[in-house]
Amino acid sequence: MGTGPLQGILDEIAAEARDSLERGKVADYIPELACIDPDQFAIAIARPGQPTLTAGDAGVAFSIQSVSKLFMLALALGRLGDRLWTRVGREPSGQAFDSMLLLELEKGRPRNPFINAGAIVTTDAVLEGASPREALGALLRFIRAAAGDEAIHINDRVAASETATGHRNLALAHYLRSHGNLSNPPEMTLGTYFHQCAVELNCAQLADAGRFLVGGPGVPRLVSQARIRRINALMMTCGHYDGSGDYAFRVGLPGKSGVGGGILSIVPGVASVAVWSPGLNHYGNSKLGTEAMERLTARTGWSVFGPEVAGG
Template sequence: MTLTTARLQAILSEITDLARASDSPGKVADYIPELACIDPRQFAIALARPGKPTLVAGDAAVPFSIQSVSKVFMLALALGKMGDRLWARVGREPSGQAFYSMLHLELEKGRPRNPFINAGAIVTTDAVLQGASPSEALGALLRFVRAAANDDDIHMNERVAQSEIATGHRNFALAHYLLSHGNLANTPDLTLGTYFHQCAVEMTAAQLANAGLFLVGGSDAPRLVSPQRIRRINALMMTCGHYDGSGDYAYRVGLPGKSGVGGGILSIVPGVASVAVWSPGLNHYGNSKLGTEAMERFARLTGWSVFGPTAASGQTGG
């Protein structure tokens, strides 16, 4: 099935209209004070294709805190720095637990299940921080994200970062537990200061979709990592990108995706497109409620899925 630009734009507009009509937008992440005051009824969706204009609908020019979506970019940096040595410190298996859970960390002696739960992301950030200052590590992250999005107007929200530092008690507990097992090279304060600033990167839905293009692959996509690494990062996004809701997202959407408690979701249609949705209200997994529903509708309307017979037909017209 070939989808023209006009048809894709119509799909985005239809999805936006339905999302805005919903009377159940979910609940914002009110345990982070700076996120507690955000209107949950906002909604945005953006579609980026290599070499073609980015399509948007809704509040796609409103910046939001990408939170755990940043873990995708930091993982790419960590793999670039450490290669497969990273996997000695963090696993590649779904957790089946909430993103802040310490249960498996205790059972598995300080080696987090995957790099997308909080404990695993703290280890990933710690790996990038080795031999570097926090400003250098965060500078490297911003340069990577800006290069991926081809947009220098991407920054960190210091208020959000400070809000997380003041309330991130569970993350401090995770970091100290990692340190007790020798799986943290820096002090918890240093690693978590970097981690919280990483999560405070602000982007619009359009910027996030563009930043995801490096994971789409193909000759026109940004070449920031190797094709083998693209495949592996996408695999981890599929199996682990939505925490204990990863299986549900794979079942409903059928695309690699990474969520954040700021309400953003980045999804990849391999070889075809990068899709970003944003709606601040969360479901019980801590993933965007309207965003998940929108991506399920998007997959159905486009026929794009890594599982179905239309997955290989992901070509778009002009």
Template sequence: MSADLETIVAEIAAEMAAVPVARRGVPASYIPELAKVDPGRFGLAVVLADGQVHVAGDADEAFSIQSISKVFMLTLALGKIGDGLWARVGREPSGNAFNSIVQLEAEKGIPRNPFINAGALVVADVLLAGHAPREAIGEILQFVRYLADDDSIVVDRAVARSETETGFRNAALANYMRAFGTITHAPELTLGVYFHVCALAMSCRQLALAGRFLALDGRHPGGRGRVVSAERARRIAALMLTCGHYDGSGDFAFRVGIPGKSGVGGGILAVVPGVASVAVWSPGLNAVGNSTLGAAALEQLARRTGWSVFAPPVQSPIDGAAR
């Protein structure tokens, strides 16, 4: 599979490079720094469970991972308060835009899931408990560096500043939830954590490496024990499948069939349990805020490899055993 996979990754990257810029979608414009990114960029990285890495295109160029960071925030928050988190945020698909306030009013300030903006603000509020914002941001940054085994990962300060200066919808969400007591800190402190974590800058290679623990049933890929239990890893992956692409989650599950989490920076982190973690990046977004070429590339990858949580078990690249 390894040699075949190298060819598949290269072919998909070549096919995506041939797509005209006019058909790639438009970079997020409501965050000024993201609007500056070249829509012609495309990167793809696949990291197998045994550590083999296959990359193509702009896989080593750092980009703003935005909402993909919510996977890592959720993992940390569950480690801090466990299932107590679910008293403050739900686990159901939203069916609305990622920054919608509509459901919050109907559901008394409880966000539908941790991957929409309102839910991630609650998670950021949990991570802020007992810390100054700088400490909470540092803890999350160190966690991602630990997962990827790469201390060069940083927060893009220009993107964080751009979000802080223009994030009025998120400020509205935070203040609204503060009125219900769902958020317990001053909204500006929770927002500061959220904006800076969304501004994490990572390449496809780094992102795929950081997400590999979810493909390994929660084990650290460097043999450093468990990041989370196997059960928690599966539940995080389940949320990625059902909620990871906002109101496009159902279509992504239908077309791709593996858990994934998108970000408006144009990235997608996807996980094939027991097999691989995948990161793809193309800044142009579709109508619901997901990477146009990123989703297309993952659909092709799943089709050509047979990777899907809905398919019969595939052969493990480690020992040939069915998984």
């Protein structure tokens, strides 16, 4: 499919998003996110060796929140390898992203690295032998290298807002520590984690940053092909929390969401796709972003399960 038809599809999807009356609800439990205009929408596609295509508000920066977890996971695997899996699992949770229920039942070992407890453990692992400044510097260097853009930064206001209201995450961290699954003081790990979630990109930058997970020629070589496969598998099964099955059913691509309204999806061997709309559905994932990805895969046939057929 050439640039022209694909750009036309993006323009159509952006127009449909603008006309939508149901936009979901912004993450108002984080004060800095509560004031984001829910009428914004952006979509971007980055393909190896080709210009990044965009539609909508693709130049507006937003807090990527839990989308940052996949970059920190890649960094942790690069430093610790498979030792990371002794501390965090690889199974879907079927629970909300900040649930403590399974953590209690399974004695402090989080189900996967994309729920909050698992991401806190992953961040703690990257902090081994490093200061928070060093760990966050390494994360920013990784994301900047992935996106090919040195302008990416952390929004300190968002980080401060999360720190002031992140009581449940602090409880998760203390519970992890009580089971010996947190090496650093909870406040130190959480401070790093909150700043990690406050990394700010626009939709075009996020699509570019996802290219390292596409595989094949012409993408940034930041992790091995075997690790690309495994990270994509985790994104498919766990990347949308208790809505991961619904996203796989509707979209059919690996994806990672964040409560800032961003979603990064990977079309293996083809493209990295980012969407952003701040209003969330009942799972805590972008409502219009999910709908846009469903439309995109239906119109392009970009699904790991094959294209849609009539009556499917």
